[in-house]
Amino acid sequence: MNAVFTVIEPLPAAIAPPGPWRAQVVGSSFSLGDQPDVIWQAHLPADPAAAQAALRAAAAQLEAQEAALATVTQRLQRVASGAISFSSALPPAEQALLSMLPAIQPEGASFGLGDTLQEWWQAAQEQIAALSAQAREVLGGYATVETVQSGRLIGRTRINWHGDARSLLIAGIDPAHAALHQQTLALALRSRAGLLRLIGLVGRGAAIAATMVAAPAGAIMVLPAVWQFVQEVLAEVRQPMV
Amino acid sequence: MASELENSIRSAAAKVAAYVADAAVMEVTTSYVVVGPTAGAETARPAAKTIIRLDGDCEATVPMREGPGGILEVDRGLFEIHQANVATATEYRARVLGALIGLLQRR
Numbered sequence: 001m002n003a004v005f006t007v008i009e010p011l012p013a014a015i016a017p018p019g020p021w022r023a024q025v026v027g028s029s030f031s032l033g034d035q036p037d038v039i040w041q042a043h044l045p046a047d048p049a050a051a052q053a054a055l056r057a058a059a060a061q062l063e064a065q066e067a068a069l070a071t072v073t074q075r076l077q078r079v080a081s082g083a084i085s086f087s088s089a090l091p092p093a094e095q096a097l098l099s100m101l102p103a104i105q106p107e108g109a110s111f112g113l114g115d116t117l118q119e120w121w122q123a124a125q126e127q128i129a130a131l132s133a134q135a136r137e138v139l140g141g142y143a144t145v146e147t148v149q150s151g152r153l154i155g156r157t158r159i160n161w162h163g164d165a166r167s168l169l170i171a172g173i174d175p176a177h178a179a180l181h182q183q184t185l186a187l188a189l190r191s192r193a194g195l196l197r198l199i200g201l202v203g204r205g206a207a208i209a210a211t212m213v214a215a216p217a218g219a220i221m222v223l224p225a226v227w228q229f230v231q232e233v234l235a236e237v238r239q240p241m242v
Numbered sequence: 243m244a245s246e247l248e249n250s251i252r253s254a255a256a257k258v259a260a261y262v263a264d265a266a267v268m269e270v271t272t273s274y275v276v277v278g279p280t281a282g283a284e285t286a287r288p289a290a291k292t293i294i295r296l297d298g299d300c301e302a303t304v305p306m307r308e309g310p311g312g313i314l315e316v317d318r319g320l321f322e323i324h325q326a327n328v329a330t331a332t333e334y335r336a337r338v339l340g341a342l343i344g345l346l347q348r349r
Contacts, residue, residue, distance in 0.1 A: 093317070138338065161338040163331035178323045184329065189334040196341035203345065 001045045003054030005187075008039040011137065013130040018069070018194035018234070019062035019187060037144040037158065038137060040188035048176055055183045062190060064237040070196075072159035072201055072233055076208045076226070093232035100225045101212055124224030130203065135199045138192055145188045147181040155181030159189070180198075202227055289317075290324035294332075 016022040021040070042058075044051035078084055079094055084096045094190040103117060106141040139161055147155045152170075154177050159165040169178065213222055292305040305324070309315035 028247035137343075157327070159331060159334065161260065165327060165331045167327055173323070175319060175322075178319075178326075182323070182326050185327070186330050186333075189330065190337065193334060193337035193341050196338060197344060198342040211249060 001043075003045060003051070003058070005058060006041045006043070007191075008041065009134070010036040010038065011133050011201045013126065014134055015127050015130050017134070017191040018065045018198065019191035020058040020189055021188075035137065035141045038192075040143055040145045040184075040192070042145075042184040042187070043098050043151075044147065044180060044184075048180075051149060051180055052183075055180065055187065058187055061205055061238075062187065062194075065234055066194065068233050068237045069197065069201060069230070072205060072230055073208065075233070076229065077207050079212050080208050091232075091236065093236070096232055097209070097229045100228065101209070103221070104126070104213055104221045104225070105199050107197045118152040121224050122230075124167060124227050128223055130226050131195065131199050131202070134195050138195055143188065145185045145191055147150065147184040149177070149180065155184070157181070157185050159185075198230070205229065262296050292324070292328050294328075 003020075006024050007014070007017060008024050008026060010026055013026065014025050016023045020229065042055070044054055054226045075094065076097075079097060084090065084094060086095065088095070090098070100117075142158050142160045144159045145159070146153060154173065155167065155169050157165055157167040167181075171182065173181075202223065206223045209222040209226050209229075254299070282300045291301075293299075293301040303315040305320040307317045324330045
């Protein structure tokens with residue numbers, strides 16, 4: 001059995017956070033203050049060595065994405081400074097950004113965006129809205145992190161961003177199993193904090209990219225393009241979990 | 243959508259302000275309870291707890307068990323698990339705070 005890392009989101013829409021997690025939207029309706037927990041669930045193989053290896057691979061994947069995200073601001077600044085121009089030799093992220101920006105210039109296609117581009121723009125806006133909602137959720141709610149090995153729940157921790165935490169462990173848990181839950185918890189929390197980092201990155205990136213756009217509401221107009229840039233940068237290091 | 247982002251940033255700023263205001267009374271609490279394989283089938287039992295206050299106070303409830311001769315001793319295995327959890331919770335809090343500060347940096 002391969003390891004599966006799932007985030008079960010109560011929101012009606014959600015994006016996958018950094019790391020190995022797949023977002024599963026359950027979309028229940030709830031009022032403020034009655035928000036259900038986001039559940040971060042790692043299903044690990046029965047073999048202890050395989051379980052450890054899966055968690056190590058997941059952590060490495062997250063680290064690679066964090067490292068890639070750390071380059072976003074600098075790469076955007078290079079584009080904004082005019083240090084690079086469109087070329088097929090550029091990475092896909094820079095190519096996509098440079099090809100999109102003219103479309104949002106006042107004299108560009110923004111007032112007559114093609115259907116495909118308009119659909120893409122709408123989708124990007126919805127993803128940013130989902131990310132914003134998830135970021136608010138990180139600050140306002142609890143996360144429940146569960147470690148399931150071979151179909152058996154071995155540990156569950158409920159935690160908020162202040163660090164208040166309560167853990168449930170199976171009776172007589174041994175150090176090896178406790179370590180599995182500990183690693184799952186650390187992985188989930190790092191990814192959860194990554195959602196906040198992601199939205200900050202997109203906001204800062206938009207401020208940089210806005211300098212390339214003459215439109216009055218530049219920073220807002222370029223948000224979807226910057227979001228796409230960030231997605232492309234992540235795609236450079238994203239790989240399927242095994 | 244743009245207002246969503248602005249609201250998020252404003253909300254984050256308010257949270258940071260509240261966080262700083264509450265700093266003197268902030269607590270990191272980790273409680274453990276031990277349950278059976280079927281969660282909820284057994285009564286949850288407190289095992290260890292740590293409360294940290296920024297004025298330097300720290301309060302710890304240490305898990306004990308009956309050792310040889312009926313002498314109470316620290317349940318080291320459980321305490322180590324608890325300590326690791328305290329470290330993880332503290333690191334998470336620091337990461338979120340770092341991300342919040344990042345949210346407020348525009349460039």
